[in-house]
Every structure is written in structure tokens, then in C-alpha cells.
Amino acid sequence: MTDSANQIGENSEVILHFDLKLSDGSAVDSTRVNNKPAKMVVGDGSLTPNFEKCLLGLKVGDKKAFSINADDAFGMPNPDNIYHVDRTKFTADTELKEGMIMGFSQPDGSELPGVIRSIAGHSVTVDFNHPLAGQDIIFDVEILKVK
Known part of the structure; x- marks a missing residue:
């Protein structure tokens, strides 16, 4: 039996480090730069649903990178x-x-x-398109805490 208390699900409060990179590996954003992890609640709107889907099921200590295509990341330029x-x-x-x-x-x-x-x-x-519209993104996470 797994300990689901430490597993990310709907409404989980999560503290994590993340890096956003373009598909060529160039850095866009990182919580590691200033060593200030992000805090969010699944479903609170701080991440798009497609980014949140990547986190579901992860546990404290997990490190994982996800490739998210432009349509699912910040959309295509309009x-x-x-x-x-x-x-x-x-x-x-x-x-x-x-x-x-x-x-x-x-x-x-x-x-x-x-x-x-x-x-x-x-x-x-x-x-006024999102600056990352049209870009494939690599979402690299490290889960520090789950409540």
C-alpha cells in the first residue's frame, strides 16, 4: 500500500523547485536561481491544467522532466x-x-x-501574446513537500 498522503493529487499543497526551458535547453525561468521554491495548490490556477497534470501522482523527493508541446504549454500566438x-x-x-x-x-x-x-x-x-506562445517547453520539477 502506498502512502497517498505524500502523493500529489487534487487540492494538494505542493512546494517544489522547477525549471522551465525551451526545447533547445535555454533557460526561461527557475526557482533554483534564488533558491526560492514555489508553493502552489493543485487547482488554484497558479499553473495551467496541462502543467498541473504533470505533477499528479508525484511524491516528495521525485525529480522529473516533462516535455510539453506549445499547444499545451502557453498556446500558439494569436x-x-x-x-x-x-x-x-x-x-x-x-x-x-x-x-x-x-x-x-x-x-x-x-x-x-x-x-x-x-x-x-x-x-x-x-x-500581447504570452512571450512563450508557440514554444515547446521542458518542465523540470523536484518535489520538496506535499500536504
Whole structure:
């Protein structure tokens, strides 16, 4: 009989280290950099359902890497999420560079990150797709604690 108390299931509180990498091995994010493990509850929305599925059944001490294709990770880029914004909408002292990520205020007060894709005259192309949309991801985890 296995000890299911230490096994990740629905509503489990989990403390884990994780690394997100692109399929070429380049690092995207890691809790190990600052040695600050992530804490989450399965089903709380902090991870997408496809990332959570990878954790189900794992136990304390487990180390495992999962390859998640772009559709199941952050989705594919949607052309409807790319906007052309007039340069006058940015403050005069805002230095815009291609590839930079900046926050855009939404009507509800929240902020949405957008990537500056190009600047041509007075037109600034801003991509509001997730920066990892279209990327296959390697999700490498180490389970530290399960409650």
C-alpha cells in the first residue's frame, strides 16, 4: 500500500523547485536561481491544467522532466493579439526598443504585458501574446513537500 498522503493529487499543497526551458535547453525561468521554491495548490490556477497534470501522482523527493508541446504549454500566438499603437500613446521620455516587454494599463486597472515587436515611424507594433506562445517547453520539477 502506498502512502497517498505524500502523493500529489487534487487540492494538494505542493512546494517544489522547477525549471522551465525551451526545447533547445535555454533557460526561461527557475526557482533554483534564488533558491526560492514555489508553493502552489493543485487547482488554484497558479499553473495551467496541462502543467498541473504533470505533477499528479508525484511524491516528495521525485525529480522529473516533462516535455510539453506549445499547444499545451502557453498556446500558439494569436494574430488578433498584435496591435499597432500610435507612438503618441507613449510618454515622450519612454525609450522603446524592439524586444522589450512593458506593462499596459487595462480599463479594469490591471496591467497586461506586451512585447514591442517593431517601431516604424509613428507606429509601434505590440504583441500581447504570452512571450512563450508557440514554444515547446521542458518542465523540470523536484518535489520538496506535499500536504
